[in-house]
Amino acid sequence: MSVVRLEHLTKTFPGGTTAVDDLSLTIGDGEFLVLVGPSGCGKSTVLRMIAGLENVSRGDVFIDDEQVTDWAPKARDIAMVFQNYALYPHMTVRQNMGFALKLRHMDKDEARQKVEETAGLLGLAALIDRKPAALSGGQRQRVAMGRAMVRQPRVFLLDEPLSNLDAKLRVSMRAELARLHQRYRITTVYVTHDQVEAMTLGDRIAVIDKGRLQQVGTPEELYRSPINRFVAGFMGSPSMNFATVELGGVPDRVTLRLGGQEFEVPGAVHRRPSLARYLGAPVVVGLRPAAFSLAESPGTATLAIVPLGVESLGDEKHLLFEAPTPGSSTTRVAADDVPLTVDESSGTQLWTAKVTQHADLTIGHPVPLAVDLRDAYFFDPVSGDAVAEVHDSVPAVQRELQAWTA
Numbered sequence: 001m002s003v004v005r006l007e008h009l010t011k012t013f014p015g016g017t018t019a020v021d022d023l024s025l026t027i028g029d030g031e032f033l034v035l036v037g038p039s040g041c042g043k044s045t046v047l048r049m050i051a052g053l054e055n056v057s058r059g060d061v062f063i064d065d066e067q068v069t070d071w072a073p074k075a076r077d078i079a080m081v082f083q084n085y086a087l088y089p090h091m092t093v094r095q096n097m098g099f100a101l102k103l104r105h106m107d108k109d110e111a112r113q114k115v116e117e118t119a120g121l122l123g124l125a126a127l128i129d130r131k132p133a134a135l136s137g138g139q140r141q142r143v144a145m146g147r148a149m150v151r152q153p154r155v156f157l158l159d160e161p162l163s164n165l166d167a168k169l170r171v172s173m174r175a176e177l178a179r180l181h182q183r184y185r186i187t188t189v190y191v192t193h194d195q196v197e198a199m200t201l202g203d204r205i206a207v208i209d210k211g212r213l214q215q216v217g218t219p220e221e222l223y224r225s226p227i228n229r230f231v232a233g234f235m236g237s238p239s240m241n242f243a244t245v246e247l248g249g250v251p252d253r254v255t256l257r258l259g260g261q262e263f264e265v266p267g268a269v270h271r272r273p274s275l276a277r278y279l280g281a282p283v284v285v286g287l288r289p290a291a292f293s294l295a296e297s298p299g300t301a302t303l304a305i306v307p308l309g310v311e312s313l314g315d316e317k318h319l320l321f322e323a324p325t326p327g328s329s330t331t332r333v334a335a336d337d338v339p340l341t342v343d344e345s346s347g348t349q350l351w352t353a354k355v356t357q358h359a360d361l362t363i364g365h366p367v368p369l370a371v372d373l374r375d376a377y378f379f380d381p382v383s384g385d386a387v388a389e390v391h392d393s394v395p396a397v398q399r400e401l402q403a404w405t406a
């Protein structure tokens with residue numbers, strides 16, 4: 001069992017790219033931590049520095065309070081599983097899984113027993129004498145996992161291990177990984193660009209953008225209380241919708257204009273005292289796709305939108321429409337006017353609403369959309385930082401303190 005601690009970890013490649021920028025993070029003993037972020041944000045580089053496969057430009061890696069920054073990979077007692085599995089094609093499952101034990105000069109009988117035990121656990125017993133070419137993608141993935149597991153390393157590093165599998169297999173392998181972790185509790189750092197994998201697997205998730213750590217927290221924390229616009233847009237599928245609006249009204253009754261309509265934001269300032277600073281000023285509002293629903297009829301608290309796309313997912317529909325601007329109501333009303341392509345350079349953004357599968361929607365035919373602003377998020381238009389909510393527990397603590405000091 002092991003704690004991994006990264007302190008000010010930085011990597012600048014010879015060309016000048018800073019792939020990882022001052023990253024500090026502690027992965028607890030037995031924890032499953034997911035590093036998530038868009039492609040190219042530096043995830044693999046972090047993992048490779050933990051493993052010792054990449055030199056560190058600045059900062060340190062500790063395992064159980066031992067500084068291992070300059071240790072050779074082999075000395076760190078870490079096992080890494082790669083996206084492409086990297087199995088030896090000329091070796092059988094048994095040989096692939098036992099290779100690391102052989103390198104370590106483990107007693108032959110003991111090694112054999114370990115390999116067979118692990119193969120059994122992963123449902124590979126019947127395939128143990130096959131070569132990788134005779135295995136399916138999921139089976140190869142399991143061999144790669146098994147090869148890492150037989151060694152019982154102090155730390156497991158997994159780099160997008162499921163991304164080469166088809167969707168259905170990915171779901172079952174995800175569940176398998178979760179079960180394995182529950183059973184062995186080996187400290188794990190799991191890299192993915194897929195926020196669904198991050199949400200479902202992680203005890204905690206660390207979100208990275210452009211080499212910089214944005215936020216670390218439980219899946220729930222990141223989803224409910226994203227620290228900035230990047231995290232808010234990254235966690236959740238489909239993504240959160242954003243618009244720059246001006247807040248009006250008074251602290252007790254805050255309103256915002258969207259699509260030519262005025263909406264009240266229930267409890268806006270009560271829940272986020274610092275939102276008062278934005279009254280009469282621009283602020284970015286964030287609405288998750290589930291904050292919308294189809295309205296019976298156009299009304300004062302609905303947006304008139306024109307569907308530009310309707311995606312049926314079986315048990316729900318995703319409705320794509322042009323992001324409303326604060327002032328004007330939607331002007332496109334005829335199906336003939338619906339553009340075939342949305343040119344991003346023109347600044348047009350698409351919003352997505354998640355609606356019931358029973359919704360009767362046609363591209364180009366306007367529908368009224370109700371917006372639930374109780375679930376609105378707010379961000380500073382310049383910094384992108386969230387205007388944080390004060391959670392119920394805080395006033396409770398304050399009340400308690402007041403009672404004590406009274």
Ligand SMILES: Nc1ncnc2c1ncn2[C@@H]1O[C@H](COP(=O)(O)OP(=O)(O)O)[C@@H](O)[C@H]1O
Nearest residue numbers: 013015017019038039040041042043044045046
């Ligand atoms: N060996 C290298 N030399 C130069 N640049 C690299 C090297 N490896 C990665 N990079 C760059 O570092 C950045 C982060 O890469 P990587 O860690 O692979 O990202 P991720 O795994 O999140 O997709 C990218 O811009 C990538 O092009």
Ligand SMILES: [Mg+2]
Nearest residue numbers: 043044045159
């Ligand atoms: Mg990568």
